[in-house]
């Protein structure tokens with residue numbers, strides 16, 4: 011991993027060592043170009059072996075736990091598609107009781123994590139998640155967002171972006187793919203008043219691991235919304251797995267921020283943005299879009315960026331610079 015000093019001006023933190031030990035083991039069945047593994051691996055490096063993972067049905071589950079094998083070298087539990095938040099609440103409450111009764115050392119720090127997709131979080135798992143927040147369970151909820159129900163065949167979800175073609179929102183002559191905008195899950199989580207909420211992107215590992223650490227240190231529920239590239243769903247060449255995620259951030263499509271006890275902070279400023287077409291062009295799910303539809307998507311991003319800059323009180327995400335090349339050569343910044 012590169013040292014944080016190699017990203018001058020971009021990172022203020024995450025200068026801690028990650029252990030060599032792997033708790034998310036190699037040999038999984040995730041697609042080439044899928045970044046679920048990058049998220050899970052770094053999550054467990056930060057959280058360590060005293061971690062219980064609750065995993066609702068989805069790509070992560072079906073690709074990493076095929077009986078009798080598992081890639082998780084920590085206690086791991088499969089749960090139904092919709093109840094990750096409830097099961098994790100129960101586990102956290104049980105640990106509290108066992109500590110009180112002296113069965114578990116009261117000083118032992120055990121992390122309870124939900125590792126769930128966007129469908130299992132923003133849609134069907136939403137009430138379980140909201141209840142968990144409301145009751146204040148100390149659970150780290152990690153939503154890996156591949157922007158669709160990918161494991162069951164690329165159906166749209168509440169976080170599928172406008173204009174993406176999905177099997178249940180196909181692009182046709184009259185309809186440009188999905189017609190709704192991404193559900194703002196981090197903002198919805200923050201509205202519950204929980205101590206820590208953040209967005210992250212596995213292309214920026216230092217930023218992501220810092221957020222795992224902050225989530226683990228929170229005194230109540232925490233929510234991490236992490237963008238995740240999906241080769242069959244987004245339709246890009248596997249070699250672009252990280253590129254496409256970088257473009258999400260470089261275009262302002264995805265902004266890395268945290269809301270720490272209500273305080274909003276952009277953790278990865280982007281002084282000059284690339285046009286969103288750079289992000290869209292790399293993916294087959296947007297290839298049907300007409301120039302005016304791309305412009306409409308650009309306008310929504312411009313509006314969102316303006317709103318973020320207004321909240322922060324300065325221009326943390328800069329204007330679009332059309333002279334920037336879509337693909338920056340490796341090593342150049």
Ligand SMILES: Cc1ncc(C[n+]2csc(CCOP(=O)(O)OP(=O)(O)O)c2C)c(N)n1
Nearest residue numbers: 067068069091127128129130158159160161
């Ligand atoms: C109540 C219920 N409805 C539907 C399903 C079928 N199902 C299993 S996983 C899944 C999609 C999961 O989507 P997401 O949570 O976004 O995870 P991904 O597959 O993208 O990793 C669906 C529809 C189910 N298991 N249970």
